[in-house]
Amino acid sequence: MPGPSLHTENLTIRFGGHTAVDNVTCAFRPGELTVIVGPNGAGKTTWFNLVSGQLRPSEGRIFKDGQDITGLAPSARAKAGIGRAFQLTNLFPRLSVLENVRLAVQARQGAGPSIMRRAAALHDVRAEAARHLESARLAAVADYPAAALPHGDQRKLEVAMLVAMQPDIYMFDEPTAGMSVDEAPAILDLIAEIKKDTSKTVLLVEHKMDVVRALADRIVVLHNGELVADGKPDEVMALDIVREIYLGVGADEEAA
Amino acid sequence: QDGPVKIALIHGLSGSPLEAFSKQTTNGFNLGLEYATGGSMEVKGRKIEVIEKDTQFKPDVARSVLAEAYGDDEVLIAVGGTSSGVTTAMLPIAAEYERILLVEPAVADSLTGPDSNRYVFKTSRNSSMDMQAQALALKPDANLSVATLAEDYAFGKDGIAAFKKALEGTGATVVAEEYVPLKTTDYTATIERLFNALKDKEGRKVVLIYVAGSGDPMGALVSADPSRYGIEISTGGHILPVLPTYKRVPGMEGAIYYYYENPKNEINDWLVKEHQDRFGSPPDFFTAGGMAAALAIVKALETAEDWETETLISTMEGMSWETPKGTMMFRPEDHQALQSMYHFKIKVDDNVDWAIPELVREIKPEEMDIPIGRNNQE
Amino acid sequence: MSDQSISDLASAPARPRRIPVGRLAVYAIALAIGLCLAFAPFLFPDVRAQEVAARICVFIVLVASYDLLIGYTGIVSFAHTMFFGLGAYGTSMALKSWGPGWDAIIIGGGAGVVAAFVLAVLIGMLSLRVKAIFFAMVTLAAASVMMVLANQLSDFTGGEDGFTYQVPRLFSPAFKLLTDADGKTLRFFDVAINGKIAAYYFVFVGSFLLFLFMMRIVASPMGTVLQAIRENELRAEAIGYRVVGYRTAIFCISAVIAALAGVLRAVWLKYVGPEVVLSFAIMIDILLMVVIGGMGTLIGAVIGVVLMSLAQFYLKDLMEVAAEATAGVPLLPELLNPDRWLLWLGVLFILLVYFFPAGIAGTLMKKGNH
Amino acid sequence: MNAFSEMLSRLGGVYLLPVAIALLAFVLIGAPSTWVTLTVAGLAMGMMIFLMASGLSLIFGLMDVLNFGHSAFVSFGAFIAASALAALAGWVGGESAVLNVAALILAIAAATAFGAGAGWFFERVIVKPVYKDHLRQILITIGALIVAEQLLLAIWGGAPVAVPRPRVLDGSLIIGDVAIEIYRIFAFLLGLLVYVAMHYALNRTRIGLLIRAGVENREMVEALGFRIDRLFIGVFMAGSALAAMGGAMWAGYQGLITPALGGELMILVFIVVIIGGLGSIEGSLLGAILVGLLSNYVAFLFPKLSLASNMILMMAILLWRPFGLKPAIRG
């Protein structure tokens, strides 16, 4: 078994008196898709923010492939291979859909600071961006400003940008929230595709139990910022504590 | 050639509060032409045409409109400008086109200084005149201690330097020089420093104020009651809109460039009357200056044999002529017009809106030792 | 177009590409302006027009470099004239003290440019992290400190009056650039080919090259990153762009270009003073120009500068005519008093921001796109 | 370190800053009478700036509108007050103290009323179309500023205008070596009154809450049933009225005013708002007092630095607290 691609050690963040992430230590391996569940406010998004660098921890450290990245800026972490899609859609609203994705491809290739070439002349970048749009089923709207897309398409674009970064570690924060059942599969297919590549680590925050069950290799449960359970999906879902805090006592899962 | 003779007025007419002063110059200039030509607006049978151009108080604009006046409108002489900076930028254009630029009303000494050129004449006063006259009005002697208050830039520093130079040899001492930043609004701290410097001195103690554009330092000084330390205030005269603030210092003495009741001569009488009739108010600094410029031009045109620039220059060098301020004379060396200043004493009359700088005596040009900026004769 | 919904469009498999009429129009206008400027000395031989043309050239560079900040990256800075001034003062102080030579222009101008660069790095690193409005205030403060310095160090800078100086002989009107058989200045279309022409082409070519350089920047990958930062800083950082680095870089590039524009201005003007290169009034002019032209288009700078300069130099004349024409009507001539031209400029500007927030180029370019 | 800063914040936190500066100045100046004179002058100066700054801060911080045209209200306030005082010359110069003060109050009231009215017009015509768009706000208010300055020139001309000062408020109280301008005492009291009134309105009434909510999400406030447009007009009018009131006070203080007055004060006002933190009246007061005190002390101790002192103060505070001392809006 390969060593962990990502692990956090005693990760903690406090906002005033409130501890949003509390002493979380856990590790993730390539080829594994972990779903992070927990009730609203459990600290899932906050934990993501710590790993991708939007927030600085009060205590604890974060390692990527054994390297300490706790002090790095978000951009440096992205370069190091940690990619992130946001819970609340977070795009470049007035740029075209294609450009949104192209920026992500270009960032990966490190062509950003160049002023010696015309952006439009970087055909490989463009072609790759177009390919990502194709697989996210966004090709038809490639020339639209991102702001003009309906919510569902914006979510897809969010994911397409993450895919375009081709990180080692994918972090999805409720990628299908607010998407209709006929559209969500587009995203789930994409995630399933990524999962096939055994060099990638995938983290997914998700509430929809069907999605969790369909994709998860492992489930981590957060509650009040603490890690309360970690293991195989069936085992974790069977735990009393999980049934109690997450699904509600005596849950009839079909209702979700 | 029977076309009109063209003269350009290059002034700031928009873009700054100073535009009010340009209007005074224009009025004075037109009145001057009228007076000098007896109303015909002709000289040697040719009509005088005045072209007005707006510098917008921007030196680059000023240069282009001046060049346009010389190059495209073919004016014979240009007159201007309002602020020293704009005028500095205009000087080389005169040399480039080899035409005369008559500086009015900008003040700075440097306009006739080393970087100026022989095409430049100047009818307006300069800072040295202001400060030397001011020094004379103080009647300096060994018993006098002065602390000065000026703004921290070229205008203020040059003025104080000229003032100190005028005091040399009189025995008076300058005990402190305070320079405040431009646009200072609160003078409390400076006043404390001035008082601290002066209060323990023996003899006459005077604070000299030489501030052009920042609030009302004199008012602030008066409020702080300098008399409790036996300190007097002295400052130069000012334009009419500012004179109301002088009501707080009755009896103060200083020197002024022009106040309509001070010069006693025919031209000034005519100017005051006509101005009152036409504009409903007495003439001010820049009206008098504008008129002096017009009178100089007409006199030069009348006396010169032809109107080639070189002829005009040699005519004007050393030329003396009558103005609302009495006789003026272009000094041959640097083309600065030497002129009288007026020692005044403030009188407050409740029926007059402003404080009256009542004439004490006229300070003749001979009494002042105005440094020569450059020598055009070399 | 308007009776189609977005989803109709989205489902249409291959949309026929529309001809971007507006974009073409903008390029056509810019090209026409460029040609006019290239032949300005022959097309408009009168003195004022030449001054205006030279000013337009320099300001196109200045405004376009400002557009890199405000339009492309969303950085609001009030320090642009400070950099412009550094270039101009560097050049002119050297020309003044060493006499008119190319060495003075190169070393003095170079020193000004380097100073601008160093200052930009400092300001950028110190304060590009803080909120936009704070950055604007810091630059405003820095610019006013520079203005105060220029006034107070009058021994070097000539204070608020500024100073005049000579430029290399090649650029003086007396220099005969081309001579005919008798050794007299050659005339071409009735225009004397003298040093003035040389000076103009120095300014024109310099500006042209700088402008091309900026066009290259915005078309490069870096240009897209800048726009991304303007749109969503956080996200740009999250996909791997160091936002502070990019901002500082563009701030420096823009400062250096502004300083170079200052060098050109100083060579042309043969006078320098706070009013022509440092004052807040110029900063406002730049802002007006960039907005009138259209932010984030670069080419808009060309249109904005030309319109605004024409207004500054000729609106007054126009109003004079208007005031005379309406002389009989009550009130109107008073309002149309040429000295109140700034009032109308202000009103026009408000209307423009109101109705054409994208500026002229921006609005036109949208025409014919979806 | 932590215990220390906690103790400091219990003692009043950043409010201690002016006290600390005053104490330091006391040591450096040495002469108590000079120190008192400077301190009182600085406080009063701070209060006048506070009037203008609080208006800007209200509009800037609460409505999120960057009003570069604010200085136009200051200038107009000053000139209207000057004209009113000139018209009431009999009262101003008369022997009756009551009439003296009444004239000043009338002049200030006239300026304030004008400010409110002009604020209404300004909000409706200039600012309303550009809510939420900072850049366009800066641009359009700069346009309005140009127009306003031209109007000022057209109405009052460019020459400086002398402002008569009511007789009772003229001169200074001289106590030993300490000189305190009476006008400044008046200014200080007025500023304090305005502060108390604003503090009450914003913190003790629901209006304050509504304004803060409206800045974040106009639509939602409307969807909760409140007429946000009226509310915002009200705020804008209040802010503009304060600017005009500050301008009127300033006219009386300065004695000689030019149309450039508003513009010259503006940088100072912006600095105060930034130091204090956006949208907080407490912050504006604190910033204004800091600026007032510091500029007086520095002008006495190190005259060469006096112009730069405020800028340095602003930069230092921004580096220490990037959102100002007492920001109302976080995040």
Place this chain on the structure above:
Amino acid sequence: MSDAILRLDDVHTDIAQYQILHGVSFDVPEGGVHVLLGRNGAGKTTTLRTIMGLWRARKGAIVFRHHDITAMPTPDIARLGIAFVPENMGIFGGLTVEENMRLATTSGQFDKDRLDRVFALFPAMEKFWAKQAFALSGGQKQMLAISRAIIEKREMILIDEPTKGLAPAIIRAMIDAFREIAAETTILLVEQNFLFARSLGRGVTVIDDGRIVHDGDMAALAADEGLQTRLLSLSLEAH
């Protein structure tokens, strides 16, 4: 249908140059939960915003009770007793939870009993009562938005996708809560989550591409899988 509390008649709405609603007509009967279904971008949010007056109908009429609210200013519509929970939740991040809720009351005073009921429904609200709302988690914000809508008795509540991002336990609690609220108030609910919608809705309207494509009983739709597949491209297998 004379018992309709809200009636939309041929409503057309444009956003900028795009025409979004092409003649939407439907009735919301008094009482209970009425569901507006449709896929992403169908125009559900636009419909709600048009009712609230946040976007204006270019054509058509919206009648609430007997008030024509088509051109009424938003605050007046709200004062008729219509509460709105927008898609983006519309939380005032700079205000505390308490202040957010206080603004939603007409008098500025809380009714103790109602407040307790809200706390019982969403305990997080009590816990974070004095916390600034920007610091709440996504789900907590959603709860706050709903709490605001029910803090007083309303005639009608428009809710845009309340279950988005909520954990199953909360959704379950919310179904009960909505049942309770619906006893005194009419709810117009926009949903993607058909299961949630099915367990609450009495009537259902389906919108697609800015047009109404179905209007009827929830029970009937729930029973007819063919219809579901056709209307919503729903495949219940996925759940």
